[in-house]
Amino acid sequence: MTTSLKGIRVLEMAQIMAGPTCGLLLADLGAEVIKIEKTPAGDDTRNFLPPEINGEAAAFMMMNRNKKGIALNLKDKDGIKIFKEMVKNSDVVLENFRKGTLEKLGIGYDVMSKINPKIILCEISGYGRTGPYADKGGFDLVAQGMSGLMSITGESKDKPPMKVGAPITDITAGLLASSGILAALIHREKTGEGQKVDTSLFEAGIVHTYWQSAIAGATGQSPGPLGSAHPLTAPYQAFKTKDKWITVGASNQNTWLMLLKAINRQDLQENEMFSSNLSRKKNISQLVDILNTELLKKTSDEWLKIFDNNGLPCGPINSITEMFEDPQTIHREMIIEVDNKKAGKSKAIGMPIKFSKSKTEKSKGAPNLGEHTREIMLSFGYKHEEIEDFYNRKVIL
Numbered sequence: 001m002t003t004s005l006k007g008i009r010v011l012e013m014a015q016i017m018a019g020p021t022c023g024l025l026l027a028d029l030g031a032e033v034i035k036i037e038k039t040p041a042g043d044d045t046r047n048f049l050p051p052e053i054n055g056e057a058a059a060f061m062m063m064n065r066n067k068k069g070i071a072l073n074l075k076d077k078d079g080i081k082i083f084k085e086m087v088k089n090s091d092v093v094l095e096n097f098r099k100g101t102l103e104k105l106g107i108g109y110d111v112m113s114k115i116n117p118k119i120i121l122c123e124i125s126g127y128g129r130t131g132p133y134a135d136k137g138g139f140d141l142v143a144q145g146m147s148g149l150m151s152i153t154g155e156s157k158d159k160p161p162m163k164v165g166a167p168i169t170d171i172t173a174g175l176l177a178s179s180g181i182l183a184a185l186i187h188r189e190k191t192g193e194g195q196k197v198d199t200s201l202f203e204a205g206i207v208h209t210y211w212q213s214a215i216a217g218a219t220g221q222s223p224g225p226l227g228s229a230h231p232l233t234a235p236y237q238a239f240k241t242k243d244k245w246i247t248v249g250a251s252n253q254n255t256w257l258m259l260l261k262a263i264n265r266q267d268l269q270e271n272e273m274f275s276s277n278l279s280r281k282k283n284i285s286q287l288v289d290i291l292n293t294e295l296l297k298k299t300s301d302e303w304l305k306i307f308d309n310n311g312l313p314c315g316p317i318n319s320i321t322e323m324f325e326d327p328q329t330i331h332r333e334m335i336i337e338v339d340n341k342k343a344g345k346s347k348a349i350g351m352p353i354k355f356s357k358s359k360t361e362k363s364k365g366a367p368n369l370g371e372h373t374r375e376i377m378l379s380f381g382y383k384h385e386e387i388e389d390f391y392n393r394k395v396i397l
């Protein structure tokens with residue numbers, strides 16, 4: 001067994017979250033991901049403190065495991081020469097700068113593709129490299145607002161707008177970028193051609209509105225926030241029990257009947273107000289009132305056991321630490337422990353894709369700033385005396 005991307009080298013010129021998410025997934029798939037950090041401070045996430053573990057930012061370590069690290073001054077002409085040398089023997093360059101940054105440095109795609117015609121440049125930006133917003137910088141919060149996500153998140157239209165708790169456009173943009181890179185690698189395998197891959201936080205937000213966009217496209221009206229409820233089916237939301245909250249997914253007629261059996265309310269089966277999904281959506285307030293009354297009679301653990309025994313989709317609402325301890329999380333190795341030279345052991349999120357044939361890369365801790373600089377320079381053919389000169393002149397750290 002071997003890793004799927006063994007032999008693929010990625011230069012990650014990205015920081016904070018969207019680009020590093022992409023690099024993290026490619027590294028887990030077996031690519032050699034070389035994280036090129038700016039000097040002297042490195043990736044901005046190194047300053048996302050607290051929390052820290054022995055002085056190292058937990059946020060940085062979470063996003064950058066399984067990568068090698070080099071600190072390179074791209075404002076120095078020799079730093080640019082080193083980068084160009086790296087491009088010669090790499091497959092992918094991943095970046096999330098503002099539009100035109102690489103061109104100003106003299107290392108835009110036109111330059112890279114002359115150095116290496118097979119190079120794939122993946123650009124992650126706020127809004128994409130074309131269009132009226134191409135020059136604007138992007139942040140997850142802003143992208144969530146502009147993509148429509150904040151208009152459908154929260155309890156109701158009467159409450160203040162609310163973002164999704166996770167930086168979902170950052171993370172999704174990274175996942176979209178990794179898909180684009182994999183497609184570009186397959187294209188290159190067939191044609192020998194490199195190319196540019198372009199995605200954005202804005203588009204990453206839009207793709208999360210499939211159901212709501214279906215409603216808006218069909219009716220001309222924008223749906224609003226529904227709390228934990230579903231815009232197209234019911235009952236499908238969180239409910240309060242005697243002690244906590246749980247989720248119940250009675251999203252079709254079969255699971256609806258399972259729910260009625262589980263709560264011993266088969267009489268509702270004959271009630272025209274709730275006889276179909278259409279009628280349940282029309283009378284959602286009355287339906288929720290009835291279900292709330294029933295579910296408050298038992299604890300969460302009691303209901304979850306009953307629902308599981310009846311085959312009804314349901315689950316607890318875990319805190320993050322409770323998710324860490326969930327037996328399914330543990331079995332699927334979704335929370336792992338990695339070693340970092342300075343911080344020691346730290347928790348990380350594991351590889352979310354499993355394969356029956358290919359293996360994934362064994363996890364290593366995130367690099368300290370410039371930790372692999374000498375090793376990387378040697379692998380690209382530089383001599384020890386050249387490397388020392390670059391160190392002394394602060395071209396590298």
